[in-house]
Amino acid sequence: MDRRQFITKSAFGLVATATAGTALGALPAAARGSNIVELAAATPDLSTLVTAVQAAGLVDALSAPGKITVFAPTNAAFAALPAGTLDSLLADKDALTEVLTYHVSGSYYPASTLLGQRGRVPTLQGGFIRVNATDGVVLNHTANVTTPDVMASNGVVHIIDSVLLP
Numbered sequence: 001m002d003r004r005q006f007i008t009k010s011a012f013g014l015v016a017t018a019t020a021g022t023a024l025g026a027l028p029a030a031a032r033g034s035n036i037v038e039l040a041a042a043t044p045d046l047s048t049l050v051t052a053v054q055a056a057g058l059v060d061a062l063s064a065p066g067k068i069t070v071f072a073p074t075n076a077a078f079a080a081l082p083a084g085t086l087d088s089l090l091a092d093k094d095a096l097t098e099v100l101t102y103h104v105s106g107s108y109y110p111a112s113t114l115l116g117q118r119g120r121v122p123t124l125q126g127g128f129i130r131v132n133a134t135d136g137v138v139l140n141h142t143a144n145v146t147t148p149d150v151m152a153s154n155g156v157v158h159i160i161d162s163v164l165l166p
Contacts, residue, residue, distance in 0.1 A: 035063045036152045048078040056097045067108035068155035073163045101125040102166040111148040127166050
């Protein structure tokens with residue numbers, strides 16, 4: 001194992017490629033190389049995120065060419081929100097858009113640029129996500145990156161275990 005693989009494995013507690021049993025274990029081979037929305041739609045554990053992206057009208061924005069970063073909450077992350085929060089967001093397109101665009105950076109941040117760092121990542125919402133990647137990758141002191149570096153044709157997805165609220 002070379003130094004970079006060791007650092008990646010140590011920092012994330014897993015190898016940065018998807019393995020069986022991760023959120024991407026069921027990802028069809030045809031989805032690899034797809035854009036961010038196609039990749040999320042092919043990942044069963046991101047179905048709530050896909051529903052939210054569709055409700056907010058962000059499909060085109062997250063499918064467009066470029067190199068963006070998405071911190072993608074799992075279905076369990078959405079389910080952990082206080083009762084009624086998800087329904088309220090889905091009923092309020094402006095609030096939903098604000099929350100979803102807070103999970104997206106217009107810049108490209110693969111795991112290799114985050115490892116060992118502490119700082120802030122700018123979001124499309126206009127705010128910043130606090131990143132502490134000195135012992136794993138933790139966002140805003142609460143959300144953990146559980147599956148890093150899911151590469152899409154238009155950027156990178158890091159699957160997270162909490163919904164980030166601006």
